[in-house]
Each structure stands twice: as structure tokens, then as C-alpha cells.
Amino acid sequence: MMEKTTDPTKLRHWEGKIEAYWVYTSGKAGDYFFKRLKEEGKFTAAKCRKCGKVYFPPRIYCERDFEETEFIDVSGEGEVRSFTIARLDPYERELPKPQIYALIHIYGTDGSLIHLLGEVEPENVKIGMKVRPVLKPKEEREGRITDILYFKPA
Amino acid sequence: MMASSAPSSAPRAVKKMDWLRACPPYAPGTYVREEDIRGEKVTFIEDRPDLRYSWTAGQAISRFLNGLKEGKIYGVKCNKCRRIMVPPRVFCELCYKPIDEWVELKDTGTVLTFSISYVGPDAEPLPEPVIPAVIEVDGASPGMGILHILGEVKPEDVYIGMRVKAVWKDEKEREGAITDIKYWKPLEMRR
Amino acid sequence: MEKISGLKFHKKRNVAIVGAGMTLWRRRLLETGRELSYLAVKQALEEAGLTLDDVEAVVMGSAPDAFDGVHIKGDYLLDGAGGSDRPYVRVFVGGGTAVFAPIAGYWHVASGLFDVVLVVCEEKMSSVHPHAQTAFRNIWDPILERPLKPNLTWIFAMEMRRYMEVNKVKHEDIALVAVKNKKNALDHPCAQLPGRITVEDVLKSEPIALPVRRLDISPPSDGAAALVMVAEHLARHLTDEPVWVTGVGWCLDTTWWTNRDLYFPRYVAEAARMAYKMAHITDPRKQIDVVEPYDPFDYKELHHLEGLGLAKKGEAPILTREGVTERDGDLPVCPSGGLLGVGNPISAAMGVKACEIYWQLAYRAGKRQVKKEVTTGLCQAWGDLMQIGTVMIMSNKRP
Numbered sequence: 001m002m003e004k005t006t007d008p009t010k011l012r013h014w015e016g017k018i019e020a021y022w023v024y025t026s027g028k029a030g031d032y033f034f035k036r037l038k039e040e041g042k043f044t045a046a047k048c049r050k051c052g053k054v055y056f057p058p059r060i061y062c063e064r065d066f067e068e069t070e071f072i073d074v075s076g077e078g079e080v081r082s083f084t085i086a087r088l089d090p091y092e093r094e095l096p097k098p099q100i101y102a103l104i105h106i107y108g109t110d111g112s113l114i115h116l117l118g119e120v121e122p123e124n125v126k127i128g129m130k131v132r133p134v135l136k137p138k139e140e141r142e143g144r145i146t147d148i149l150y151f152k153p154a
Numbered sequence: 155m156m157a158s159s160a161p162s163s164a165p166r167a168v169k170k171m172d173w174l175r176a177c178p179p180y181a182p183g184t185y186v187r188e189e190d191i192r193g194e195k196v197t198f199i200e201d202r203p204d205l206r207y208s209w210t211a212g213q214a215i216s217r218f219l220n221g222l223k224e225g226k227i228y229g230v231k232c233n234k235c236r237r238i239m240v241p242p243r244v245f246c247e248l249c250y251k252p253i254d255e256w257v258e259l260k261d262t263g264t265v266l267t268f269s270i271s272y273v274g275p276d277a278e279p280l281p282e283p284v285i286p287a288v289i290e291v292d293g294a295s296p297g298m299g300i301l302h303i304l305g306e307v308k309p310e311d312v313y314i315g316m317r318v319k320a321v322w323k324d325e326k327e328r329e330g331a332i333t334d335i336k337y338w339k340p341l342e343m344r345r
Numbered sequence: 346m347e348k349i350s351g352l353k354f355h356k357k358r359n360v361a362i363v364g365a366g367m368t369l370w371r372r373r374l375l376e377t378g379r380e381l382s383y384l385a386v387k388q389a390l391e392e393a394g395l396t397l398d399d400v401e402a403v404v405m406g407s408a409p410d411a412f413d414g415v416h417i418k419g420d421y422l423l424d425g426a427g428g429s430d431r432p433y434v435r436v437f438v439g440g441g442t443a444v445f446a447p448i449a450g451y452w453h454v455a456s457g458l459f460d461v462v463l464v465v466c467e468e469k470m471s472s473v474h475p476h477a478q479t480a481f482r483n484i485w486d487p488i489l490e491r492p493l494k495p496n497l498t499w500i501f502a503m504e505m506r507r508y509m510e511v512n513k514v515k516h517e518d519i520a521l522v523a524v525k526n527k528k529n530a531l532d533h534p535c536a537q538l539p540g541r542i543t544v545e546d547v548l549k550s551e552p553i554a555l556p557v558r559r560l561d562i563s564p565p566s567d568g569a570a571a572l573v574m575v576a577e578h579l580a581r582h583l584t585d586e587p588v589w590v591t592g593v594g595w596c597l598d599t600t601w602w603t604n605r606d607l608y609f610p611r612y613v614a615e616a617a618r619m620a621y622k623m624a625h626i627t628d629p630r631k632q633i634d635v636v637e638p639y640d641p642f643d644y645k646e647l648h649h650l651e652g653l654g655l656a657k658k659g660e661a662p663i664l665t666r667e668g669v670t671e672r673d674g675d676l677p678v679c680p681s682g683g684l685l686g687v688g689n690p691i692s693a694a695m696g697v698k699a700c701e702i703y704w705q706l707a708y709r710a711g712k713r714q715v716k717k718e719v720t721t722g723l724c725q726a727w728g729d730l731m732q733i734g735t736v737m738i739m740s741n742k743r744p
Contacts, residue, residue: 018205022414027377034197063424066397143197176711181535182384183369269502271554277478299603
């Protein structure tokens with residue numbers, strides 16, 4: 001039977017990285033949503049033809065019935081369902097200013113969106129608070145979720 | 155869950171096989187090319203995460219790597235099936251019992267199989283081909299090979315069964331890694 | 346290796362396949378993984394004549410998270426695969442998932458736990474950059490192999506060379522497989538690389554890792570495929586032509602691949618032995634009518650035919666040369682065009698393996714239908730670091 005090594009300096013580690021990066025296409029529904037957001041500044045949701053459930057962000061199928069959906073317009077306004085205040089970044093360093101992440105229920109849909117809240121102090125955020133999206137100026141929009149800068153109190 | 159009789163959508167009057175003769179009947183999906191993404195015809199998101207790892211070598215490979223630093227190749231022996239194995243491990247996977255002793259192996263071997271590669275790890279083309287090979291190490295049981303690179307030989311001269319010897323880095327440059335062996339060079343050439 | 350002989354194969358009931366579907370296969374598709382799963386499932390449910398409400402459980406097969414770039418990919422794909430609010434499980438054995446996912450679906454139904462199970466496989470290899478090979482960099486041992494900067498094609502090249510050396514096979518004979526499969530793929534609506542090529546085209550194509558050249562390899566693809574499996578008593582209601590699953594087998598070999606002799610896939614032979622025993626097949630060459638072995642490389646088709654016992658060691662290239670493996674031959678192999686012609690989205694390869702055998706046995710393969718009368722078909726997949734063999738045998742005769 002082999003005796004085990006107990007001296008920690010004899011045990012070795014190997015360091016390495018996983019080097020890969022990813023380019024994700026938005027999909028059929030996502031492409032339509034982001035193109036509309038970029039060009040016209042409008043929000044799209046998807047309504048199931050059978051059960052009427054409205055999905056936001058939109059999808060091409062209803063996950064309950066597997067029926068097709070149709071795209072409808074929504075204003076993008078909503079209310080805060082829940083929120084949290086982040087004071088540290090992913091590497092545990094202090095952020096210059098605390099960031100408020102909120103789960104925002106979008107009116108006219110059965111879905112919610114996670115995004116930042118802005119133009120409001122952390123202590124003034126309440127659940128149920130009505131909010132409105134603030135978009136980047138048209139020239140700066142890229143067709144990504146960051147085209148919405150943040151949501152501000154309506 | 156449904157009851158184990160007819161499915162909830164009742165039995166068909168028309169059997170499905172009548173209208174579908176060739177399958178798949180259609181091929182859904184939208185083809186896009188790399189240029190469509192780079193040219194921003196479709197929306198996309200790029201993400202470059204920073205994934206760093208520190209893998210422990212474990213009991214057996216730590217000792218193997220320390221051996222490489224000294225300029226030696228170690229294998230292990232199982233007394234039940236009498237195999238001498240390399241790369242070493244703490245238990246014999248066939249007998250499922252701990253191995254019994256460490257054995258020092260030679261740094262010569264035989265080429266079991268090889269390839270001449272023109273691509274690098276990301277499928278990028280290489281200026282000069284690389285010759286990876288599985289080399290059966292002398293002193294280990296037949297068929298026990300390790301993966302390494304061949305050097306000091308032209309691609310067209312390599313053959314299965316060729317005898318090779320390890321070329322080591324200088325002692326001060328060795329760090330206890332598989333790359334302490336720079337490559338394996340031929341001992342003799344086939345006439 | 347008689348370890349598997351002791352298996353008893355108690356199964357509660359028989360399982361039939363009643364529907365299948367697949368999406369277009371291309372290098373890059375616009376749809377997200379969920380949308381692809383949805384499109385394949387929709388087609389399968391249409392053929393079976395069922396709706397999502399009838400499905401009781403879902404099995405998803407999907408290969409490394411690193412391709413799509415979303416961790417715990419199985420859960421991410423759930424809603425597109427119809428898994429919301431029902432028992433859902435993801436299985437993954439690398440490329441072997443193409444036949445392992447239907448095997449896992451088989452367990453669900455044969456055990457008596459569920460009556461209707463949906464099996465879905467999806468893959469999106471285009472998300473990872475700079476190349477799909479980058480995700481494969483992590484299959485190697487980080488300490489003993491990665492510092493040498495290997496590319497995955499090295500292993501296949503070394504296996505091919507060993508096969509060519511031990512069996513004394515020339516590259517020209519192996520190239521005939523690529524010619525045959527790409528020609529067969531001309532009749533497949535989802536095919537990515539169909540075409541008429543010659544042996545010279547293969548031998549002159551760009552060298553990747555000799556002896557493997559560009560036309561010897563199947564391309565990375567995006568795609569999805571789905572199957573519907575039901576219990577015996579329901580199969581009668583749904584269709585006149587259910588295809589029964591008569592045998593399954595799977596077996597893995599060690600990760601110490603440098604300690605194995607690569608010229609013969611022992612793990613495929615073991616998996617096939619398990620499946621043959623279950624299906625009561627004693628003479629595979631005579632009793633199997635059509636076969637879809639896994640062919641990511643042209644030599645793999647020959648390698649696997651020998652592993653499955655359908656050809657003696659070294660005999661597979663002779664069968665190809667004599668035309669026995671063409672669609673109108675005595676033992677058609679890869680009538681769909683296989684992975685070489687249609688594409689290789691790792692786990693979604695189920696579309697040209699399990700789904701194709703189902704369509705052949707149900708006489709619904711259209712222009713790809715083989716000339717002879719078919720009763721029993723076999724599909725096989727292989728994956729990981731040349732470790733796993735998964736085999737499924739189907740029949741259109743009532744068991």
C-alpha cells in the first residue's frame with residue numbers, strides 16, 4: 001500500500017484559464033424586440049393565441065400550450081416588485097455609488113424585467129413604486145438590454 | 155399526469171401516417187452568417203468572462219510531477235493484475251484496489267500512434283506542423299502510453315514502432331510539469 | 346469481458362416511438378437554444394398527433410454548457426423543450442447523448458413510471474468563439490495534456506492512423522465513406538453540407554491533423570431534434586405504424602485513453618452486446634437491416650461497424666468498396682447522410698441517428714428510404730474522450 005504524501009509543499013497545483021468568449025444571437029423574438037427598441041424606442045411583448053398569457057420579454061411560443069404567440073406593444077411602464085441595493089462589485093470592491101437592482105413588473109404583461117433604478121435615492125425606493133424607462137439617445141443605442149439606461153420614478 | 159387510457163386529445167379519426175409521407179416534412183430555422191453578426195444585421199451580445207482555475211494535482215500526479223522535475227518518469231504497480239501503469243494513479247481501475255508500489259521507468263519509448271497537425275488549439279492554422287504522438291514508455295506494461303510531442307524529426311520519417319528518447323529541459327529550467335520534457339527524438343531511423 | 350452477461354433486463358412494458366422532428370442544421374442559426382428546442386418539439390408532436398398537455402415527462406440531452414455559454418444549460422432550455430411544470434431531467438455523455446437521450450426516455454416509459462415521454466436534444470455550437478474547438482480545449486487533462494496545446498482532432502487522427510496501420514487500410518477506402526454520406530445527404534431537407542465529391546477531393550483537401558483532412562470531418566452545427574416515446578397501450582391509439590424499441594445498451598471506457606489500443610472500440614462492442622442480448626439478436630449481420638453508426642469522421646463509420654459486430658475486424662472498408670453499405674445495398678449504412686453530410690450538432694445528432702432509424706422503419710423517409718424491406722434497425726452514438734458507446738435497436742414488428 002502506498003504511503004500518502006503529508007508534506008503540503010510536495011503537493012502541487014496547476015493554474016490555468018479557460019479562454020473562450022461567447023457571441024449570443026438574440027433569437028427570433030429577441031431580434032425583433034431589440035431592433036424595435038433600437039430603431040423606434042418601443043417595447044414589444046408576446047401574447048399567446050390560446051391562453052392569452054402575455055410574455056415579457058417576448059418569445060415565439062407559449063411555454064404552457066406550445067402555441068404560437070403574436071407580438072403586441074406595451075408602454076414599458078411598470079412598478080417595482082422587489083429590489084436590492086448593491087454596494088460591492090463582482091470582485092468585492094466598493095462601488096463609487098450604490099446601485100439599485102429592481103424586479104420591475106411591466107404593465108400589460110404577465111412578466112417582469114430585472115434592471116437598474118436611477119434618479120432616485122436608495123432610501124426612497126418602495127415596493128409598488130411606479131417607474132418609467134429612460135432610454136439612451138437613438139444614436140447610442142446598440143440593440144441590447146443596455147439601451148435602457150435605467151427606470152426612474154414616474 | 156393523465157390516466158393510463160386514451161390520451162386527453164382523443165384518438166385520431168385520421169391516422170397521422172396518411173398525410174406525412176416524407177419526414178422531416180419541413181426544416182424550421184433561420185440561417186445567419188458570421189458577416190450578418192459582424193455587420194450588425196442581427197442583434198447580439200458579446201461576453202468575455204474571466205474564468206481562472208487552480209487544479210490540484212492529487213497524490214499520484216504530484217509525485218509524478220516532482221519526479222519530472224528531477225528528470226525521472228515514475229509509474230505505479232498493481233500486484234494483483236501485475237500492470238505497471240503510467241501516468242500514475244492511486245488505485246488500479248481494473249482491480250479497484252490501491253496500488254502497491256512506485257516504479258522508476260526509463261525515458262525511452264516506442265511510438266504507438268502519431269499525427270501531423272496543422273492546426274492549433276483554437277483551430278487556427280500553424281506555420282509549422284506539430285507532431286503529437288502516444289509513446290509507450292519503456293518499463294511500463296505494453297500499451298501504456300503518454301501523450302507528447304515528437305521533435306528533431308521530419309514528419310514524413312515518423313512511423314509506428316519508431317524508438318524515441320525524451321529530450322529534457324536544463325535542470326534549472328524544470329518546474330515539475332509535463333513540459334519539462336521538451337519533446338521526444340528518434341533513437342534510430344528505419345532504413 | 347463477460348461482466349454484462351449477468352444482466353436480467355426486467356422491464357415492465359414495451360416502448361414505442363410515434364413521432365420525431367428536427368430543425369434546420371447550419372453552422373449558425375438565428376434562433377436561441379430554447380426556440381430551436383420548441384421548433385423540433387412542435388414537429389415531433391405534430392407527427393405523433395399529441396399536444397404538450399399529453400406529455401408527462403421530458404428528457405433533454407445537451408452536450409457541454411461551454412458551447413451555448415449558459416451554465417446549467419438543461420434548466421435554461423427547459424421552457425422551450427416543454428419542460429415547464431413537469432418532471433424534467435437532462436442527460437449528457439458527450440456525443441453519445443445522441444442515442445443516450447432516447448435510452449433515458451426509454452427508461453422512463455419501460456419502468457412504468459410514465460406513459461408519454463418527450464425526448465429533446467439541442468445544441469448551439471455557434472455561440473462559443475473563437476471556434477467550437479475552443480470549448481473542446483477543456484476536455485484534456487489540465488496538467489498532463491493541456492500544456493502541450495492539443496487540438497481535439499489530434500486524438501481522432503491518432504486513432505485513424507492506428508486503425509489504418511493495424512487493419513492495413515488505405516485512406517482512399519476510408520474516403521469512400523465521405524463520398525457516400527455527402528451524396529446521401531442531398532436528399533435531406535436539413536442538411537448542411539450535402540454534395541457530390543470524389544475520393545480525390547477528399548485526399549486533396551486541406552490537412553488538419555494528418556491523416557485527417559478537412560473533408561474527412563463533420564462540421565460544427567446548430568440544431569435540435571425531438572422524439573416522442575409512448576407506452577404500448579397508447580401506441581395503438583396513435584398510429585398504425587409504431588416503431589418499437591427492442592434493445593438498448595451503453596458502456597464507457599477509461600479516461601486514460603493513452604493506455605488503450607485505439608484500433609478497436611471495445612466500449613461499442615460491449616454496448617452492442619448488451620443491446621443484442623436484450624433484443625434476442627444472435628447474428629447481427631443478417632438480422633439488422635439498416636444501421637446508423639456515429640460518423641463524425643469517415644473512418645469512424647468503419648471503426649464502429651466493426652465494433653458493432655456488423656463486419657469482421659478489417660472488413661468494413663471492403664464492404665464500403667463493394668457498395669454493400671449504399672442505400673440500395675444489402676446493409677445500408679447512414680442512409681440519411683450521417684453527420685458528414687447533414688451536420689454534427691453533438692447531442693442533436695439524434696436527428697440523423699435515432700430519428701432516422703425511426704423514419705426508415707416507419708417507411709417515412711421519403712427519398713432517403715432504403716430499397717430493401719426493413720424490420721430491424723440500429724443506431725449508435727459515441728462520445729467524450731473516445732469513451733462511450735450507446736446503442737439502440739428498433740423494430741417495426743410487434744414484440
